[in-house]
Amino acid sequence: MTYVDPPSAALHGELTADGTQIVLIGVGPDPAIAQMADRLQLATPLIKPSNPPGALVLPATWAAVVQLSHLFGAVWRPGPRLLGWLAEEMRLRTQPGTELTVTLPEGLVLRPYQVEGARMIAAMGRALLFDDPGAGKTITTILGLLERAAAGHQVAPVVVIAPASVVDPWIDAWRTWAPDWRVNAWRGTPDHRRRLAARPAGTAAHVVVASYDTARMDAAKGKPLDRLGARTVVVDECHLIKSASAARSIAARRLAKRADNFVALSGTPITHHPGDLWPTLEALAPTAWPSGERWKARYCVTIPGDYSARVIGLNDAAEPEFRATLLGQHRRVAKADVLTQLPPKVYSVRQVELPPAYRKAYDQLERQMIAQLPDGEELSVMSVLAQLTRLSQLASAAADVTVTREPGPDGEMQGRTEVRLKAPSWKVDALLEVLAERPGSPVVAFAPSRQLMALAGEQATKVGLQVGYVMGGQSMRERTETVERFQKGKLDLLCVTTGAGGVGLTLTAARTVVFLQRPWSLVEATQAEDRCHRIGSEIHDSIEVVDIVATDTIDARVRSVLHEKAGQLADLLKDPRLVTQLLGGSTPRKAA
Known part of the structure; x- marks a missing residue:
């Protein structure tokens, strides 16, 4: 919904001489000025009074201008310097080029969609690559950064943050596609990592690859990764930083904010709800997306929660604007569209029966869980997940089950169940x-x-x-x-x-x-x-x-609920009725 006011009202915006801020000045009747000020609070960038007073300023970002245009429509009047900046931004975002100038190692070939992704990274420097899992995002990223370096931008040192299981594959990929670049794994003892950070320019690595855990330890101010002075940060499987308060999320975002270039990769960027995206957006453009709450309020559908609003989806009406804010910085391709040579997936289910003695133990635990469910109260997700996990174990194999009692936080004795699987x-x-x-x-x-x-x-x-x-x-x-x-x-x-x-x-x-x-x-x-x-x-x-x-057993019911809800079980477990459904209903089965 755009702003509507008398023809005499206008919101003027101009770029500062240093190109870092947009100065806003409203003109028109006092009520119109007041309404403009109120609507400006709906934008995600932080808007501050100018010094000297008389105007407002906000960081110069593409997202900010898109939001101002949608908020104010024809009342929005960008000045000549800002229009020139916007024209150049539009060119970069819509015309990144079609070919790569870097020479690929002999025998290596890129697919056309990888060239397009690499050109996006090379043109923008900060980008989100959300291609389907298995579409070759690692190679696309490496070639995009090589192309950006070839164009004269400072790219090294590069810090890649990735799950521990893919640190070595990342190193292999860099050495294959960029054999002239020095690449090291960022691991070992703290002393070893400090020495890596202190290497002189001629011997220092162009690229270091760190696991999330190591990055978490080394990204704080004065720590080795911080002292490395990364000019580029790559966050692989960026959905792993979705929790804004988690230490690894804070570490990745801290490094990204200080870097000139940033690339986030994930085949599944939203694992929970659209709110998962905000930490990655802040890493991409900190001044455009400084507040998770402001982003959710503008682009998400929320309901009241215990401590803050709970996101339940993306606001359909605001989605076109949100996509426009990421023009030229975001790309997702589906494997089915670009990798037509991939084989189809063929799904099948093999049913197995629990032996009678183990069926009896499983049913007994399931009945106990149903009996303990409160009526109509919100459940503790972690507690329910722990119990469902034990049920899943008993549905899989024989087990030794040990129950111990120990004082809980309130001093009351609580039972603790440990399951050890065996043949x-x-x-x-x-x-x-x-x-x-x-x-x-x-x-x-x-x-x-x-x-x-x-x-x-x-x-x-x-x-x-x-x-x-x-x-x-x-x-x-x-x-x-x-x-x-x-x-x-x-x-x-x-x-x-x-x-x-x-x-x-x-x-x-x-x-x-x-x-x-x-x-x-x-x-x-x-x-x-x-x-x-x-x-x-x-x-x-x-x-x-x-x-x-x-x-x-719980096996089939969890699969059914997840497919029906298309979500994550932790999101669903606060409802006792759903948990009862997962456990097979409120009527206990007759033990075998």
Whole structure:
């Protein structure tokens, strides 16, 4: 909705001589001026009085001008200097060029859409690359930064922040596509990292690649990554910084704000709701998006929450404006549109039955959970997730269940349940059947549970299969070597926990993906599938995704609810009615 006022009213804007701010002056009747001032509060940039008084100023950003134009319509009057700046911005954002000038290493070829993405990065310097998982965002980013450097911009030193599992793949990609650039892993002892930061210009790395955890420790003021003085920051899997108050999010945004260039990559930028985007937007353009609350108020649909407004979606009416604010800085391509040679995904479900004795234990725990649900009260998400996780474990394998009692925060005694999985596992038995049916064809197995993955690997080893693991607690070297062995066909089975290996990895040697458990998020599940369905999987005629589901358990119900709600389970668990649905209804089943 735009501003409407008498023809005599106008909001004039002009760029300051140094090009950093826009000065706003309203003219017209006093009521019109007051209305303009009120409407300016709807913009996301922070607007301040000028010095000397008499005008308002705000940072000169493309997003600010787009918002002013939408807020005030014909009343908005940009001055000549601002119009010149806008014309140049429009040229950069809409005409980034079609070819790359950098010479690619012999034998390497880019796809056309990667050239387009690289040109966007080269032209703008700060960009969001949200192509589908497996579309080659890493290479697009590297070539975009090389092209920007070739055009005379200061790009190095580059800091890449990525999940630990893909630090080494990032290093390999830089060394392959930019062999003249010095690249180091940012890891090791604190003393070693301090020495990396202190290397003289002639020997210092052009690029360092750090895990999120290491970046979190080293990004504070005076710490090694801060002293490195990054001119470019790349944040891979940027959906991992969605929590604005998390230490890793604060670290990534701090480094990004000080850098000249910034690229954020994710195939799934929204894992929860559109509010996930704000930390990445602030890293992209801190002065355009300085406040998460202001961004949500302008572009999102919200409802009251316990402490702040809860985002439930993007405001459809404001979406065109939001897209315009990111003109030329944002790109998303779907694999189905640009990688038509990729094989189709073929989904199937294998049902397994719980043995009678274990069915009885499962049903008993499920009935206890239903009995403990309060009527109509909002639930503790973490508490419910913990209980659902225990149920999921009991639906997967035999287990030793230990219940201890200890004082809670209020002094009352509370029960604590610990589940340790053991053989037999009806799900692992089904996995072994899948492997036996596909001799010589490598398989990737996923589950959130480390215990279940370890049990699967143990049982597969006992029948003579070569097994590797990607799980938490491993060194980066161990993960990298395991993935390399798998890709070279030296492993029959790769057991991967979704938390440790669900993003970033390339596992295209497999044409079969097996989920022994689904993660609580559709986004995480899709990311995991796409470790195998990406550039390089053209060697297969199809990618088979097999779900092993225990009949009449939480397995099938969680899958159904997630697909129906298209969301993340943590979002849904505050409603006791939904939890009852997940547990199979309020009427307990008769024990087998």
